[in-house]
Amino acid sequence: MRVLINGRAHELAESCTVAGAVAAAGVPARGTAVALDGQLVPRAEWTRTELTPGARLEVLTAVQGG
Numbered sequence: 001m002r003v004l005i006n007g008r009a010h011e012l013a014e015s016c017t018v019a020g021a022v023a024a025a026g027v028p029a030r031g032t033a034v035a036l037d038g039q040l041v042p043r044a045e046w047t048r049t050e051l052t053p054g055a056r057l058e059v060l061t062a063v064q065g066g
Contacts, residue, residue: 003051006059017047032060034060036057
Protein backbone atom coordinates (compact mmCIF):
# COMPACT_ATOMS: atom_id res chain seq x y z
CA MET A 1 0.00 0.00 0.00
CA ARG A 2 1.10 3.56 -0.56
CA VAL A 3 1.35 6.00 2.35
CA LEU A 4 2.92 9.42 2.77
CA ILE A 5 5.73 9.81 5.30
CA ASN A 6 6.75 13.44 5.76
CA GLY A 7 5.17 14.26 2.41
CA ARG A 8 6.98 11.53 0.45
CA ALA A 9 5.27 8.44 -0.96
CA HIS A 10 6.35 5.05 0.40
CA GLU A 11 5.22 1.56 -0.59
CA LEU A 12 4.61 -0.59 2.49
CA ALA A 13 3.18 -4.05 3.18
CA GLU A 14 -0.62 -4.22 3.36
CA SER A 15 -0.60 -4.97 7.11
CA CYS A 16 1.97 -2.35 8.13
CA THR A 17 1.86 -0.60 11.49
CA VAL A 18 3.19 2.78 12.56
CA ALA A 19 6.26 1.01 13.99
CA GLY A 20 6.88 -0.68 10.64
CA ALA A 21 6.54 2.59 8.76
CA VAL A 22 9.02 4.33 11.06
CA ALA A 23 11.50 1.48 10.53
CA ALA A 24 10.92 1.49 6.75
CA ALA A 25 11.64 5.22 6.67
CA GLY A 26 14.96 4.57 8.41
CA VAL A 27 14.14 6.76 11.39
CA PRO A 28 15.37 5.69 14.84
CA ALA A 29 12.47 5.16 17.26
CA ARG A 30 14.24 6.87 20.16
CA GLY A 31 13.47 10.58 20.33
CA THR A 32 10.78 10.27 17.66
CA ALA A 33 7.15 11.39 17.64
CA VAL A 34 4.59 10.32 15.05
CA ALA A 35 1.32 11.87 13.95
CA LEU A 36 -1.04 9.75 11.84
CA ASP A 37 -3.48 11.79 9.78
CA GLY A 38 -2.93 14.73 12.12
CA GLN A 39 -3.31 12.80 15.40
CA LEU A 40 -0.38 12.03 17.70
CA VAL A 41 0.16 8.28 18.15
CA PRO A 42 1.62 7.38 21.56
CA ARG A 43 4.73 5.20 21.26
CA ALA A 44 2.99 2.40 23.20
CA GLU A 45 0.43 2.21 20.35
CA TRP A 46 2.88 2.11 17.43
CA THR A 47 2.89 -1.68 17.11
CA ARG A 48 -0.91 -1.89 17.37
CA THR A 49 -1.81 1.00 15.06
CA GLU A 50 -2.28 -0.35 11.54
CA LEU A 51 -2.07 1.92 8.54
CA THR A 52 -4.55 2.22 5.71
CA PRO A 53 -3.77 3.09 2.08
CA GLY A 54 -3.25 6.83 1.68
CA ALA A 55 -2.39 7.39 5.36
CA ARG A 56 -0.33 10.50 6.12
CA LEU A 57 2.44 10.16 8.70
CA GLU A 58 4.49 13.02 10.06
CA VAL A 59 7.62 11.71 11.77
CA LEU A 60 9.53 14.17 13.92
CA THR A 61 12.82 13.55 15.66
CA ALA A 62 14.35 15.46 18.54
CA VAL A 63 17.57 17.28 17.72
CA GLN A 64 20.10 18.29 20.32
CA GLY A 65 22.39 21.21 19.86
CA GLY A 66 23.19 24.73 20.81
